[in-house]
Amino acid sequence: KQEVTQIPAALSVPEGENLVLNCSFTDSAIYNLQWFRQDPGKGLTSLLLIQSSQREQTSGRLNASLDKSSGRSTLYIAASQPGDSATYLCAAVNYGGATNKLIFGTGTLLAVQP
Amino acid sequence: EPEVTQTPSHQVTQMGQEVILRCVPISNHLYFYWYRQILGQKVEFLVSFYNNEISEKSEIFDDQFSVERPDGSNFTLKIRSTKLEDSAMYFCASTRAASSYNEQFFGPGTRLTVL
Numbered sequence: 001k002q003e004v005t006q007i008p009a010a011l012s013v014p015e016g017e018n019l020v021l022n023c024s025f026t027d028s029a030i031y032n033l034q035w036f037r038q039d040p041g042k043g044l045t046s047l048l049l050i051q052s053s054q055r056e057q058t059s060g061r062l063n064a065s066l067d068k069s070s071g072r073s074t075l076y077i078a079a080s081q082p083g084d085s086a087t088y089l090c091a092a093v094n095y096g097g098a099t100n101k102l103i104f105g106t107g108t109l110l111a112v113q114p
Numbered sequence: 115e116p117e118v119t120q121t122p123s124h125q126v127t128q129m130g131q132e133v134i135l136r137c138v139p140i141s142n143h144l145y146f147y148w149y150r151q152i153l154g155q156k157v158e159f160l161v162s163f164y165n166n167e168i169s170e171k172s173e174i175f176d177d178q179f180s181v182e183r184p185d186g187s188n189f190t191l192k193i194r195s196t197k198l199e200d201s202a203m204y205f206c207a208s209t210r211a212a213s214s215y216n217e218q219f220f221g222p223g224t225r226l227t228v229l
Binding site: 031032034036041042043044045046049051052053089091093099100101102103104105106107 | 145147149156157158159162164169170172205207209212214215216217218219220221222223225
């Protein structure tokens with residue numbers, strides 16, 4: 001059974017710092033992995049999707065990497081801004097599923113201090 | 115930009131009452147999902163729906179839950195007799211296809227409070 005965990009649970013950094021959020025999964029037979037942002041009391045905004053055949057994806061200041069052999073994905077945020085403060089979730093889709101259900105991690109609560 | 119919408123944003127109900135949560139997925143999407151997030155916990159998969167039938171459901175999705183696509187645009191989640199533990203944020207999501215490169219797009223959620 002796939003288990004997805006994220007560390008740290010919370011992170012506070014000063015504005016301008018580069019940071020890395022970690023996501024681990026127990027079953028390496030993943031189809032893809034998706035990173036989301038969740039603002040308090042709000043929905044999930046998709047940030048990046050990495051297919052199992054890819055090693056990384058970039059969007060603006062965000063770069064996500066995937067290493068299936070070690071069961072890890074990282075989300076790199078460059079030059080962090082106070083507006084980046086939110087909870088970041090990773091979610092994996094396993095091979096063999098009927099319809100690509102997402103299995104979510106616990107999230108990392110990021111606070112970027114001005 | 116197309117988006118998934120959900121109504122209502124907040125629903126308060128008494129235990130034992132029926133509730134219907136509504137979603138309008140992105141118009142050219144074919145796969146639809148419901149997830150829920152109990153306060154302070156992980157987002158959990160409930161059910162997926164394709165071609166007018168349930169494709170997959172979790173053990174949470176028992177006989178008290180049902181889903182329906184009553185017309186070409188709406189996708190609903192019904193809870194027949196709500197329990198206190200059904201209090202959660204319910205998210206609808208959709209995707210165009212079940213391929214490795216298709217993202218799931220989420221709605222803003224409905225916060226369900228069962229008293």
